[in-house]
Amino acid sequence: MPSSAPRTLHSSRAFLVRATDMGEADRRFTLFSESQGTVSLLGRSARKSRKRFGGVLQRYFLLDISWSAVSDRMPVLEQVVLVASFWEIVEDWEKVRHADYLLEMAVNLFPQSGPKPKAFEALYSGLRSLALGEAPGAVVVRTEASMLATAGWGPNLVACKACGSNPDGAFRFIRSEGGIVCSNCPAPSGEPLSLGAVKTWRALQSSSPSVLGRIRLAGPILAELQDVMPKYVEYCIGRPLRSLGS
Ligand SMILES: [Zn+2]
Numbered sequence: 277m278p279s280s281a282p283r284t285l286h287s288s289r290a291f292l293v294r295a296t297d298m299g300e301a302d303r304r305f306t307l308f309s310e311s312q313g314t315v316s317l318l319g320r321s322a323r324k325s326r327k328r329f330g331g332v333l334q335r336y337f338l339l340d341i342s343w344s345a346v347s348d349r350m351p352v353l354e355q356v357v358l359v360a361s362f363w364e365i366v367e368d369w370e371k372v373r374h375a376d377y378l379l380e381m382a383v384n385l386f387p388q389s390g391p392k393p394k395a396f397e398a399l400y401s402g403l404r405s406l407a408l409g410e411a412p413g414a415v416v417v418r419t420e421a422s423m424l425a426t427a428g429w430g431p432n433l434v435a436c437k438a439c440g441s442n443p444d445g446a447f448r449f450i451r452s453e454g455g456i457v458c459s460n461c462p463a464p465s466g467e468p469l470s471l472g473a474v475k476t477w478r479a480l481q482s483s484s485p486s487v488l489g490r491i492r493l494a495g496p497i498l499a500e501l502q503d504v505m506p507k508y509v510e511y512c513i514g515r516p517l518r519s520l521g522s
Contacts, residue, residue, distance in 0.1 A: 281347040288312060289359065290341045291399060292333055293379045297323050305333065305353060306383065307341065310396040314383045317343050317353040332358040336365045336375060336403060362407035374412035377506075377519035378402045378419055384513045385427045398422040401488075413502050414493035416520075420505045421480035422488065429512045431455050433478040438463075447474055449504050451511045467507075473500040 288311035298304045303322035309315050322328045332339065338360040345351040365371045382399045386392050402419035406412060424430050431454040435442045438461035447456040448466035456474060457463040476497050480488065493501075510516050 283344050283346045285342065285344050285354075286312060286351075287340065287342040289396065289400075290315070290339050291379060291382075291403065292335050292337065292339065293383050295319075295322075295333065300324070304350075307339070308379065308382045308386075308392075308396065308399060309341065310393055311391055313386050313389050313392040313395070315343070315351065315389070317341075318350045319353045322353075329353070329356040330358070332356055334363075335379070336362040336407070338362070338400065338403075362403045364407040364409070365403065370412050371406045373519050374416050375403055375406050377416060377517060378406075380517050380519050381420070381423060381509060381513075384517065385423050385429070385509070394426045395423055398426065411494075413498060417493055417498060417501045417505055418480060418488055418491070420509055421477055424505075424509065424512065425481035427512070429454065429508075430481045431477075431508070433474050433481075436461055444471060446470055449508070451508050467504050468500075469504060470497070470500060472497045473504075477501060477505075 288309040290307040290309035293306045293308055296304050298318065301321050301324040303319040305317045305319050307315050307317065319329065319333070322333070333356055337358055340357040340359050341353065342355040343351045343353050365375045378399055382395055386395050398419050402415050405415045433456055436458035437450065437453050437455040438457050441458060443458050443460065445459045447458055447469045448463040449456055449469045450463060450466040456469060457466060476491065476493070479491055483491065506520055
């Protein structure tokens, strides 16, 4: 007889991304965690009783979760503690759809398990800013820049991909190249991006979290980035994200 497989215990700060029913009594919870990235956990009896986990398994709550894992079986959620609530998000549909986009972006940009401290910090900061009432468009652009860079998808915004120069003119952003092409070089496709937008994105993806909040995001530059960045995120992920669709 094989000896029983070792059971490992884990704990982490996490945000709930989605919950689905499993059978008559259980639920499956997908969370984005700081210590393991995206995790899918079995919540025993969570369908039968909403109080099973103290009623705190809600989106926009910063949670402290513990779970156990045995070899290749689905890990089991053991305990959930509420750390902080960003419940102000549900007051406003605009905040909700932008918050859901951030959650979806996190699980899709970081599908591999393993510690995700920077991505988690970006998600935490984004949800907190939405709850505090910061403009959703600016919060999303900032979080996109940070998560793309952390995931290794940050575009090269220093020089033209074709000629290597760094002219002071307008650019085109080429998704498939992960970079920009200057106005002197032929670019069959791509979206226009002004020098201001290029510089702002560059600053956003190279700054530390404490500096990020001080970069002003408004007006035409914000509008340009709001147009270009979600499409690039979808390109990197390889499929559309629903939450920002109108
Ligand atoms: Zn060029």
